Amino acid sequence: MLILTIWPLFALICLGFLLSRRGWPDPGFWPAAEKLNYFLLFPALLVSSLANAPLTDPAILRMGGAALVAISLAALALWALRRFVLPARPARYGPAFQGVVRFNTYIGLAVTAGLTGTAGLGQAAVYLAIAVPFVNVLSIMALSEQTGLRAAPAMARSILTNPLILACLAGIALTLSGIGLPLGTDRFLDLMGRASLPLGLLCVGAALRPEALRQDFLPLVGIGALRLIAMPLFAAFIAGAMGLTGTEALVMVVFSAIPVAPTAYVLTRQLGGDGTLMAGLVTSQTLAAVATIPLVLWLLGMG
Template sequence: MSAIFTIIAPVFLMIAIGYGAMRQRVFSRDQFDGLGKFVIKIGMPMMVFNAIATRPIADVFKPEYFYGYTLASGLLFFISWYATKKRGLDSKLAALNGLAVGMSNSGFVGYPLLLMAIGPAAGVYFAMNVLTENLLILPLMFIFLDLAKGGQTDYRALFVRIGRSLLTNPIIIAMPIGLVFAFGWLPLPVFMDKLFAMLAAATSPLALLMIGGNLYGMSIRGNVKDMAWVAFGKLVLCPLMVFVCLWLAGAGEDMIFAALLFAATPMPSLYALFGGLHGFAKETSGAMLMATLLSVIPISLVLMHYR
């Protein structure tokens, strides 16, 4: 039990520190955004590169994990989208709820947790999650948001926009560069290990601070029942579906543990961001706050069972 507390406590304390720093105006919103740019554009891409470049190619891609996790994410998106529509809610909110249940906060919460649990190998699983999120879940959300607007959808422009987003994503760019070293085509300079260690030490706590800062100002107001359904989908249905799909794909215990730990985290802050852009700030921020506060329960259960 103490080992589990040792993993969970630093994560949620860093989130609380980020919330408190924003509440006490230690940082401005612009300064927090600047920290977020460092995490997303420099820190995490470098850690993904390191996870791939420092391992033989056979250890970089785990098909049972990738296919199982991708299948689960896709099913969860459609289940959440359909359930929201069935309750008579707006089609745009249905697309957003598909993202909320089908996509975890892999980078800001899942990766730091898994890093403390299994060490640098966490980067390999994170890299595969990034592929699933960027190649499947985000495009699905954009497509269904466009369909919800009504009228004729310009699919060519939509896919060009999605493709441009992928090609300019630093984490996506880091993957093929890392493969050059994983295949052994080039030796990885020794001094890079120290650079990666420095970045790893800085990136994870900053990511957690960002979560706390983003939670400041959110509140659970409005239709709490609908928010609770979204939180239930993310924290209960998502881990269950991920477990079933990885088990069917033949994944080993280590892979299932990594996948479940990611699945037990709350939805990404993109959910509240896009919710605000489409007129659902109250609904999405409330559900995200609820899921973040309650996520300590499924995370603890996963750690208790597998560690």
């Protein structure tokens, strides 16, 4: 059953929340653990997954194209909604935009691994290599309303300093060059990567802010419905239209069904956005996803 695959992942998130609220092991532990995972363990998982990914498979290339199409069309729809129906300043529009198109990589890889085993991690890593930089650029534009050359420095900095993007590029380069991971480096990175997902899920729980749910109830519900229900159904439609099946279609849907990433809160604060709204979106979507992910996968027959 899908719920038997999903609930242990969210149990880790709940455990992280409870531990952080109890102040254990120490309040300074969680920022340090998140930094360790973000800059070291999770990149190791991406490199080791991509080093064995079938990058020349046409289905992989179609999945990358489908990811760009789905995210682009969703972004255009949000722009049109803001332009013609619900005007909003960047401080509010930026969090709302991220709440629909941005995704939690830890939960996405954990769900993919739970449903496919390690076999699907290569496809998931390819999806991240394509979608993460694209979503980061779009998020910066939504928060700052900068376009063209004015936005170029912030976009370049976002890409060149993002360890997930750099890890994806390194993994792809190792695969395409034929070097791979020789001399035991595959085992070394695999051991590091194994620690990434459970630690990442614990850190997701530690980052939850239930107090942020006390306001913006209607925006939280509406944006959550778009992210957790509409986006995966739309992704499934795009996947079918582009001939994706099996693991590639599953990865498309999973990464469209997972909640927004806590790192969206950091970017929102850095660019002067509404941090309370962003924190509420992260918390509400993470809590709701324990029910919506298995529901969507069941409706689409992907369980």
